[in-house]
Amino acid sequence: MRVRFTSASRRRNPSGREWLPEGDAAGSWLTFAPPSVKGKLLSESTRFASDFGMGRRFFIGLMAVLPQVAAAAPPADPRDEIAAGRTAGGALALFREGVALSQEGRWAEALERFEAARKLSPNWALPHIEIAVGHMMTDNDREAIGRSLAEAVRLGAEIPRAHYLYGVYLQESGKRAEALIEFVRALQLRPSLVDARYRLAALYVEEGRQEEGIRQYEYVLQSRPGHAGAIRDLAVLYEQSGQIERAEEQLKKLVEFEPKNARPLLELASFYQRVGLPGKARAAQEKAERLEPAPGRRNLRPLPKSRS
Template sequence: MKLATCSSWLLGACCLSTGIPAAAEVQNVTATGVHRMEKHDSQQDSARLALVAAKSLVLTQAVERLETTEPVKQLGLNRDELLAYSIGVLQIFQYPVETAQVDGGMTVSAPVKIIFDPAEVGGQLDTLMENQRAKTELMRIKDTIDERQKELGIDGKRLAAATDNGEVKMILQHRRDILSVIDTEEQFAHTWAHLLGARHAGIDPGQAQNQSARTPDNAEEHRKKGVSLTQQGRYDEALAEFQVALRLMPNLEKTHLGIGAALQGKGDFDGAIAEYRMVLKQHPDDAGAHNNLGSALQLKGDMKGALSEYRTAIELQPNNAVTHFNLGTALATNGDVKEAIEEYRTAIKLNPDLLQPYFDLAILLRDNGNTREAIQAFREYLRRAPEIPANKPYIEQAQRYLNQIRERQLDRSGRGQ
């Protein structure tokens, strides 16, 4: 289905490797946070825990490297200051989470990378140091993250000892709340860096926060950039852009839809659901927000809630092909095959250029014995699908099915001669 400072006792074993500096000044550091899943751990929570570990590792290693470079040494920062300011300055690139069986248990690995030019980072840090409020806020963010990481370790020990289901649920929710706090603090750190970038270009960040009514264009540009970054899978960078947009224009409510989409991309379905519901509280007739909420609920496994949201979205906006497609995926997952087929057909009728419904329709038709129409749907998918890596598994599956049908027809023809 396709819908549009770390310690080993804290988050499991942590693997790290450092890249060799390139011929120019650009350097890179990679790290992998590994969390061993225990009996109460979900895949989603384990991925978030592994990512927290990975980010802490890669940031610490990058700071150790930066300390040895002349542009940063000249600033005279101590280790704690450099760590705090770097949270906002350094961009951490995430790669797909991986799971594996190790010693009879399941482990989740989250690889990340930082690429930086010491001269450029030195200039950014120098700009940060000119703003006392930013320095104070970034030190607070670092201290908050450190404290929350310690709480994660405590929760891990409490979970291992807990036997009462009520207590387990309470600890799990507390742990998710902590992870959300860490994400939010990281976003605030990036927001400060962006605001100070604006100050460097002649805009004072203190004034920028009070210019909401006078800077809608700037806020909208940051929101649009966040949407673009989300589409590229660069979710942390997108969240930083959305936070800047809200600082500049707090009533730019559609920014919360973007935040929800970025959080959903990161696997934080609870966070995404909260953002979509925030929009719907103010705008209950927003069909797009209902559709997005439905997709987050579906990914979380709440099929009843997803179906309700999709249907509400369609009542509000009957001709939206994407919502009809999403409703089809939910119905198919729920075992309502006939209704799902009709929704896929409706999506195709409303928007013939929407690619995925052709494939999903073909699968349902094939699995329910409608070979003739399945062949037509697969052929239409192949005719329209561009040969890009994302489409490769679908293209291969469609071609494999059509080849099997062709071979059967030739075999029957041969026997009839």
């Protein structure tokens, strides 16, 4: 999986090196400058900007201090670059092993690989995400899940899945306002993320923002017309808001999507009964009774008569 770095904000690569946006002072030289040197340069630039403004004098002063800072910079040690490359490569190899193990359902072993990758590259967001998922699939350690996802969001602010999973964690922890923010951010990054939109719709309804909830459910069905949960929730919201024909339309969709399942017909019959259409209710009920039992249900044999 490739992580894209943009020039909009500071990012870190898997080896922990800081990448600067394009156009930062001192260009590529500053990118690789040691932290002490970088700090001196930035402090000098701040002082000049404060004293003389962002005009001609600032740039004259900045050019004057650059040679002094460059002279103080220690020469780069090639061994540091080699070690950083090996660390990043080792973390990537461990991460890939973890992904392969998780696909086989061997989550405990996968979790070990993701933890090892995190230790090698602590500023890489992806291992933190998979560590959280690994805990979800094994011991459901809520503290570890929350800690890993919070770190993933901090390190990988551009990763929609990190925001979505953190939103799920916050929602299940009763922090609805914070969860809503994370779902919105996930959808800003990837509008096609249907699961995030479905949960956002439910949160809007829970917060009393019914119209916004309806709009989000409608977006879900545009992307995934057969989403049964969204269809049912939207039917309820339409009925509550007096849009009876639209509610009926949604419930009929369920019948079409599951023609051999009696449950959608029973739901439609119950709806007709509530809105005062007994003839339609009776017809839907009769159709449901003619169908085979829904998956997972069995016809039980009648109990033998008691001998007493």
